[in-house]
Amino acid sequence: MDTRVFMKRNRTFLFFAMVAASSLIRGGTLHGQSESVDEEKALKVKAAYLLNFTKFVTWPADVFQDEHSPIIIGIAGTDPFGPLLDQTIKDKTVSGRELKVQRFQWRVGDDLSAVKKCHLLYVSSSLGDDTGSLVAALSRLPILLIGEGTELAKSGGTLGFVMEEGRIVFWVNKKAAETAKLQLSSQLLKLARPFEGVAVGQDRETPKGKTGD
Numbered sequence: 054m055d056t057r058v059f060m061k062r063n064r065t066f067l068f069f070a071m072v073a074a075s076s077l078i079r080g081g082t083l084h085g086q087s088e089s090v091d092e093e094k095a096l097k098v099k100a101a102y103l104l105n106f107t108k109f110v111t112w113p114a115d116v117f118q119d120e121h122s123p124i125i126i127g128i129a130g131t132d133p134f135g136p137l138l139d140q141t142i143k144d145k146t147v148s149g150r151e152l153k154v155q156r157f158q159w160r161v162g163d164d165l166s167a168v169k170k171c172h173l174l175y176v177s178s179s180l181g182d183d184t185g186s187l188v189a190a191l192s193r194l195p196i197l198l199i200g201e202g203t204e205l206a207k208s209g210g211t212l213g214f215v216m217e218e219g220r221i222v223f224w225v226n227k228k229a230a231e232t233a234k235l236q237l238s239s240q241l242l243k244l245a246r247p248f249e250g251v252a253v254g255q256d257r258e259t260p261k262g263k264t265g266d
Contacts, residue, residue: 055188065253067086070105074113094104095221096133096134096137097141098221099134099221100134100137100141101141101216101260102120102175102214102221102223103126103138103141103175103199104138104141104142104145104152106197106199106212106241107124107147107152107172107173108147109127109237109238109240109241110173110197110237110238110241111173111235111236111238112195112235113195113234116195117127117150120149121149121150122150123150123151123152123153124147124150124151124152124153124172124173125153125154125155125170125171125172125173126138126142126152126153126154126155126171126172126173126174126175127154127157127168127171127173127174127175128154128155128156128157128174128175128177128180129155129157129159129168129174129175129176129177129180129187130157130158130159130176130177130178130180130205131158131177131179132156132175133177138154142154151195155171156173159180159183160183161183161186161187165190165191168187168191169191169196171196172195172196173196173197173199174191174196174197174198174199175200176188176198176199176200176205176210177200178200178201178202184200184204184205184208185208188205188208188209188210188244189208189209190211191209192209192229192232193232193233194233194234195233195234195235196233197211197212197230197233197235198210198211198212198229198233199211199212199213199214200212200214201213201214202214202215203220203224203247203248206224206226206229208241209226209232210226210229211225211226211229211230211233211235212224212225212226212245213248215240215246217246221254222245222246223245223246224245224246224247224248225237225241225242225245225246225248226248227242227246227247255261
């Protein structure tokens, strides 16, 4: 392997590991009150994760029209990130491909043709009971499905964010990735929590910022 490529990959992995290590979002306590959560930092950490996930997943070659086709990060439902995700991916490329964000205010019965063109899809908790229907419709397609808590995995999601000792970590559902024909790197798997090992007490959403339309 070319030394420059090797060093670039290791720098990328180091950054990814640093995101995981520095993702403490718990605030301080005041007069016995419960610990606060830095919601803005939580969103920044998750946006960084979404960017870095694209670097550690291999999609089937036929999902891209050509070598210049962009990697599309989709958000289904209410977008909790606002402009933050766009800022995070600005001017970034992965394997020579640009990154683009697309948003979908999807509901059951809506056309899925545009959503199916995504390579990574963040499923917002705003979809509520519709989440299962969306994931079921997409789970066999080569789309990295990401959400909050562990409920997404039960319907075929690939990755999800949970809280662990005041930090944002993520679980991985390897079976779902295999079904979707997605190859997850060993580096990604080392940082992930197996879905089966996520404690029941962690089966809740990580903090989100203010939502908007």
